[in-house]
Amino acid sequence: MKRYAQWLEDANLKKTETRLKILQILDQEHAFLSADDIHQRLLKELPKVPISTVYRVLEALTQHALVSSVNVDHKKEMLFELAHEHHAHHLICLTCHQVIHIEECPVESLERSMLTKYGFKIESHSLEFYGHCKTCQEHR
Amino acid sequence: MKRYAQWLEDANLKKTETRLKILQILDQEHAFLSADDIHQRLLKELPKVPISTVYRVLEALTQHALVSSVNVDHKKEMLFELAHEHHAHHLICLTCHQVIHIEECPVESLERSMLTKYGFKIESHSLEFYGHCKTCQEHR
DNA sequence: TTTTTAAATGCAATTGATTGGCATTTATCC
DNA sequence: GGATAAATGCCAATCAATTGCATTTAAAAA
Structure with missing residues (x-):
């Protein structure tokens, strides 16, 4: 978890539990996940985070280049993954x-x-x- | 309009006015349009076609390879254009x-x-x- | 040309993904 | 610890796309 906290710090983002967990989920999966996929996994650890928060966290992480998002042809939801260098x-x-x-x-x-x-x-x-x-x- | 009728005939699709107009719109624009863009243009000529019909026409045309659709990154709607060879x-x-x-x-x-x-x-x-x-x- | 029929359409309601307002909570700075 | 701006929770709204069902229509059959 230390690592993720450091990433947030480097990006000048507050270290919140939700953000840390989402980074962890993306890091572990090492693949594209939809907002809903992430939400499902997140609920196992933080049972009451609404999906709107997930979207807001993903937006913040994306804006600070910790996460990248893509639109895969013919799938309507956005997919997210940890940004690669x-x-x-x-x-x-x-x-x-x-x-x-x-x-x-x-x-x-x-x-x-x-x-x-x-x-x-x-x-x-x-x-x-x-x-x-x-x-x-x-x-x- | 003859041309478009021919295209539909070649694709074994019924020649309906909506389909003909949509082909014409796509042919004239020669660019990517969203379903809503197409609907707006269509309403000028056929004022009461619902957008659901536009979607259904686009689906049929796409399935018969007259139209191709893409998802452009970071735009959430599908975009459509006449299929290129x-x-x-x-x-x-x-x-x-x-x-x-x-x-x-x-x-x-x-x-x-x-x-x-x-x-x-x-x-x-x-x-x-x-x-x-x-x-x-x-x-x- | 009229009849038949499957396909296409119109309309309204619905879904699925995403966003927004607003009150409350929390991380960080002092 | 207290102040402050940012993040969150809750819930309603929006936006693109889809669906069910009754009606109409293009095209095949008579």
């Missing part, structure tokens, strides 16, 4: 929905190697860039 | 939210060229692969 991509199984982290920053031509290396058969992929377009860069 | 990626402006289609299948190392070519300054990107993991492939 190095950015990562994911192999998302259409059948069992497991999420496999990969460290390569891959392209289409790597699909074959994903099959060899992970036995993962890619059906499709999405790649999106986020940033600022020319016009918006000029106007600020 | 060739798969495409997008540059999504964090400021004005415009979506620019690109035909290259790009990688990290292409970020510089995006800046040169489109004046788009990439802040981050996401790349997700969808498919079937080893275990799930074996069990069916």
Whole structure:
């Protein structure tokens, strides 16, 4: 728990029990969890935390870069995980929905190697860039 | 309108006015629209179509590969566009939210060229692969 | 052309995820 | 320990999407 307290301190966030536990849950799972998943696990230890608090904690942790969130195509809820220092991509199984982290920053031509290396058969992929377009860069 | 009727016919879908108009809207916009965006535009021509019908039409069109849908990170609604034959990626402006289609299948190392070519300054990107993991492939 | 019928629609209520207001509690600073 | 701003609990509201059911309609059959 010390570690998590330190993370919060480094991020200038108050050390509350809920935040500590949520960090612990995310650290243990080491995978993407929905707000509801996190809430379920949290209730085992802190039986009366409402899910609105979970959302607020996740928002704070995300804003301070301790947590990162993604929208996986065709799932409507946001998913959360501990932020990695190095950015990562994911192999998302259409059948069992497991999420496999990969460290390569891959392209289409790597699909074959994903099959060899992970036995993962890619059906499709999405790649999106986020940033600022020319016009918006000029106007600020 | 003939064209759209043909598309529906090729997909074995009944030619209804709502479907024709929605195809037209998507074709004219040539960009990602939310169900609500589409509904707004549709109401100008067919003033009493409920949004539930829009969702049902979009679902049918998507299932028959006339339309494709994406979840853009940090936007909670689904976005829809006419399906392209060739798969495409997008540059999504964090400021004005415009979506620019690109035909290259790009990688990290292409970020510089995006800046040169489109004046788009990439802040981050996401790349997700969808498919079937080893275990799930074996069990069916 | 009329009849038949399965599919599509309209309408209203519902769900599921997320957010917000406001009173109360708590971590941190002094 | 006391003051203060931030975090939480509670509960209602919102927003996107879905569903049940009665009605209408496109397209196939007669």
